Amino acid sequence: MLGRMLANLGWLLGGKGFGAVCSLVYLAILTRTLGLKDFGHFSLIFGTSQALIAVAGFQTWRVVVRFGAEHVHDGQWDRFGRLSMLAGVLDVVGAMIGCGIAYLAFYQFADMLGLNKSLITTAFWFNVASLWALRSAPTGVVRALDRFDMAIYVEAVVPLGRLLAAVAIWLTGPSLVRFLIAWAAIDLLEAALYWILARRLCPQAIRLSRLKDFTGALKDNPGVVKFFIVTFLSSTLEAAYRNGPLLAVGYLLGTRAAGLYRLAQQLAQGLAKFSTLLARAAYAEISRARVTSAIQDFRKLIRQTSVLAGGGSAIVVLIVVLAGRWLLELLGGEQFSGGEPILIALVVGASFELASVAFEPVLHSTGKAKYSLAARLVAVGATAAGILAFVPVAGAQGAAWGVATGGAVLYFTMGLLTFIVLRRLTREDRAARAQEPAEPPPAGP
Secondary structure, eight states, X not given: OHHHXXXXXXXHHHHHHHHHHHHHHHHHHHHHHHHHHHHHHHHHHHHHHHHHHHHHSTTHHHHHHHHHHHHHHHTOHHHHHHHHHHHHHHHHHHHHHHHHHHHHHHHHSHHHHTOOGGGHHHHHHHHHHHHTOOOHHHHHHHHHTTOHHHHHHHHTHXXXXXXXXHHHHHHHOOOHHHHHHHHHHHHHHHHHHHHHHHHHHOTTTSOGGGGGGTTHHHXXXXXXXXHHHHHHHHHHHHHHHHHHHHHHHHHHHOHHHHHHXXXXXXXXXXXXXXXXXXXXXXXXXXXXXXXXXXXXXXHHHHHHHHHHXXXXXXXXXXXXXXXXHHHHHHHHOGGGGGGHHHHHHHHHHHHHHHHTTTHHHHHHXXXXXXXXXXXXXXXXXXXXXXXHHHHHHHTHHHHHHHHHHHXXXXXXXXXXXXXXXXXXXHHHHHHHHHHSOOOOOOOOO
C-alpha cells in the first residue's frame, strides 16, 4: 500500500517539480513587471477566485474517491458512472451559485477588498471563468482509477501555460488585465482536458447517457448526501483558513500589504507543495485501503504516511530559515524582502498541515467526516482569533502568525480525533475476531 502511494506521489512530484520551476519563473515575472501595488490587486482578485472555487466548487472529487473506490474495485462501472455524473452536476450547480456570490462580492462589496474601481468588471469575469473551469469531478475520477501518472500531463498545462503566457505578456507589454485573461483561459483549458482524460480512461462510466439517471447514485451510495454536506462545509472552512487571511490583510492593511503577504504565501505554498501532493496520493490510497485491507495494515499505512510527512515538514522549515530572504529577493526584488518574517510564520503553519496529511483521509474513509469538520471549525476560529490579536501589533506578519496558530490547532485537534477513531476500530476488530467460532480440529485417520 505504501509502495503504491509512493509511486503515485512520485508521479505527482515529477509533474509538480516541473510545475514548481515554471511557477517560480512566472511568479518572478508577475512581481517584477506589476510592482508591489498591482501585484497586490492581482493577489486579491486571484485570492477571491480561489475562495469562491473552494466554497462553490463543493470539492466533489472527495465524494468520487470516497465512494467510487469500492465501485472501481468491484468493477461496477454503472454505479461509478452515476456517481461521477452526480459530481459533475453538483459542480455545475456550484458554479452557478458562485457566479451569484461573485456578483455581490465585486459589485456590492468591492470597497472592502480595496480594489481599484476600474478593475471591478475585470475581476468579476475572471472569477466567473475560474468558477466554470469545472475539474473537480473528473479529477476524482482519475484519482479513483489510480491514474496519477496520466493526471500529471494535464496538470502540467497550467504552469507551462502560465509561464509561456507570462513571457509573451512581458515581451509585448505587461498589464494586470492581460495576466488575468491568460490565467482564466488556461484554467478553462485544463478543465476541458481533465474531462477528456476521464472519458478516455473510463469510457464505460463517463458518458452523457449517465446524466439521465445520475440521481441513482443516491441509492447506490448510502450516506453520500451526509458525506457531501460535511465535506462541503469542511472545504468551506478550509477555504476560509487558506484565503481568508489574504483578504483580511487587503481589507485591514491595503493592497501593498496584500501583495507582500501573497508573495510570501505563494512561496510558502510552493515549498510545502509536498503536503498537497502527499494528501492527494494518501487520500486515494487510504480510501482504498479501508475497503481492501485489514485494520493492522490500515494502521501501518497511517503511521508510515505520518512519519514521511513529519520529515518533510522539518525540511521545509529548515529551508526557509536558511534561505527565505534570498528566495523572496530572487522572486520579487528588494521591495519584497520585507516579507521574510511573514514567510517564516506561514511555513510554520504549512509544516503543521504537512504533518497532519494522513488524518483527514482516515476520518473520511471511516465514516467520521464530521470529526474533520469539527477540527477545521476549531482551527478557523483559532486563526481568526490569532489574526485579530496579532495584526494590530505586527501587521501582515501578525496575520501570518494567526495562520500558524490555526495550523497548530488543526494538527493537534485532528490528530487526537484520528487516534480515537483508530483505537475504536482496533477494539471493534478484536471483538469481532473473538466472536468468530474456532476452527474444528482436523479429522482423524
